[in-house]
Amino acid sequence: MKITRLHVFQLQGVMEFPGAFWEERLVRPIDVYPEHKAEGPSNTPEVGDGKYLIESSCVEVETDEGVTGLGGPITADQAQVIARQFSPIAVGEDPRATERIWDKIYRSQVHGRGGVVMMALSALDCALWDLKGKWAGAPVYRLLGGPTRPEVPAYASALGFSLEPDLVRERARMIVSQGFKATKWFFRHGHLDGREGIRKNLELARTLREAVGDDVDIMLDAWMSWSVPYAISMAKQLAEYNPRWLEEPMMADKEREGCALIRQQSPVAIATGEHQYTRWGLKGLMDSRSADILQPDIYWAGGISEVVKICNIASTYDLPVVPHGHSVPATAHLILSQPANTCPILEYLIKWNEIHQFFWKEPVKPVNGVVRLTEKPGIGVEIDEAKIVKRRELN
Ligand SMILES: [Mg+2]
Structure with a gap:
């Protein structure tokens, strides 16, 4: 062929x-x-x-x-x-x-x-x-040596939702009522935003913890916008709300040294790596002990082939890989081909998935907080012609 x-x-x-x-x-x-x-x-x-x-x-x-x-x-x-x-x-x-x-x-x-x-x-x-x-x-997870299990729990990433406390509370409870056992939210303030920014960042964590109770995980994402001392100070203050992880406090070029320093003093686990590329980029974070959880994106870091290698390397450090969720269909295959301790959970970005999976006939969505494998061959997505208003050839 x-x-x-x-x-x-x-x-x-x-x-x-x-x-x-x-x-x-x-x-x-x-x-x-x-x-x-x-x-x-x-x-x-x-x-x-x-x-x-x-x-x-x-x-x-x-x-x-x-x-x-x-x-x-x-x-x-x-x-x-x-x-x-x-x-x-x-x-x-x-x-x-x-x-x-x-x-x-x-x-x-x-x-x-x-x-x-x-x-x-x-x-x-x-x-x-x-x-x-x-x-x-055959489905891709089978070609990759899976399945290791029939389903994977998903966490709901609430990027794009209002951060008004009343609405945060309402949406977080809605997410839990849909069966999710974990939800990630995104800070709006960085290290130059003074005491007001600190207060609002902490308020987000407090509102979430109060809304979901003690049995649901909350994760918090700083999207590369903090400094080392700010992240250390915030992590100590956030510990009270028991987040599962604090995500990506540093820009990608500064995170090897920066997150290694943060980890030395943070009582909260540090997740990062979605803006690193290839096995070499991610191995750098592992060697410098910069992350508790690694987050390469299959659609950014080099594809399924490369993220399988990253998972293999991560397993030698006993580090979990929770891929960033650009493509839920592709990511589900990879995760379901890896042991649960290597890939414990799948990211589901609620709003982005409405866009990224808009043209798919059967979007892959968590049901009752889990994504189950199917027997569809390949990745298993098909374009829904009925959704196309206009099609443009690019080559
Ligand atoms: Mg992130």
Whole structure:
């Protein structure tokens, strides 16, 4: 079997959602500049009352035997990298030889060890695994050596919800009533936001703990926007609310040293790594003892092939891997192929999944707080043609 084309295209559709889809945003590293701190949540373009424009690019690997593999959603930038830079290497290759294709592209992209290029390679790798599963007539978790169990618990990430305490309480209780045993929320304030910011960050944790009681895990994400002393001080104050972890206090380039220092004094476990790429990036965090939980994203860090390697390395340090949740379908296959102590839980970003899985016929959603495996071959997602308002070919 040979690859004949890496076909990239963009789908447009209209999502209906009453009211504001994004109510609030997380704190960002650029918020140290007041003009950016003042910015509201980034908008998914509204195209009418309660109607939002969804644009998703995808890659489809085409072969001379008619078997195909689908990857996405990705950005149009990533689609262009696949079309222009990867096609000359991948076309003519056997699509089932995923290690060979990954390594050839990696060796050809000496400046592409992260960012858009590595994200594009991640998506192509996922599309190749989808193809390999469809060719074998088996779900990807089975090709990866799973399943290790029939289902995995999911945690609900509440990015984009209002941080008004009354609404936080209401939504957190709603999440628990849906069967989730864990929920993650996102701070809005960083280390330059003074006592008022500290007060509001602590209020978020207190509100959550009071809302969900003692038997539900809460996690808190600082999205790279804190400093070492601030994170240490906050971790000590947050300990009272017993969070399962404090996430990504430092920017990726500073987290090896920074999170190692934070961990020495933090009474709360530190989770990080979603902005690191490849086995080498994640191994750096392991070697420097910078994380209690590692969070590579399958669609960013190098694909299923690479995150399997990261899980293998992490298991030698006895560190859990809780992948960041860009693609729930792809991530579920990987998690269900790993022992529960290596991959204990799956991230479900409530709002992002409405967008990322918008075009899928059967989105993978937790039911009663768990994601169960299915027997669908490959990754198991199919495009719902009825959702497409406009389709644009990108190559
Ligand atoms: Mg995060």
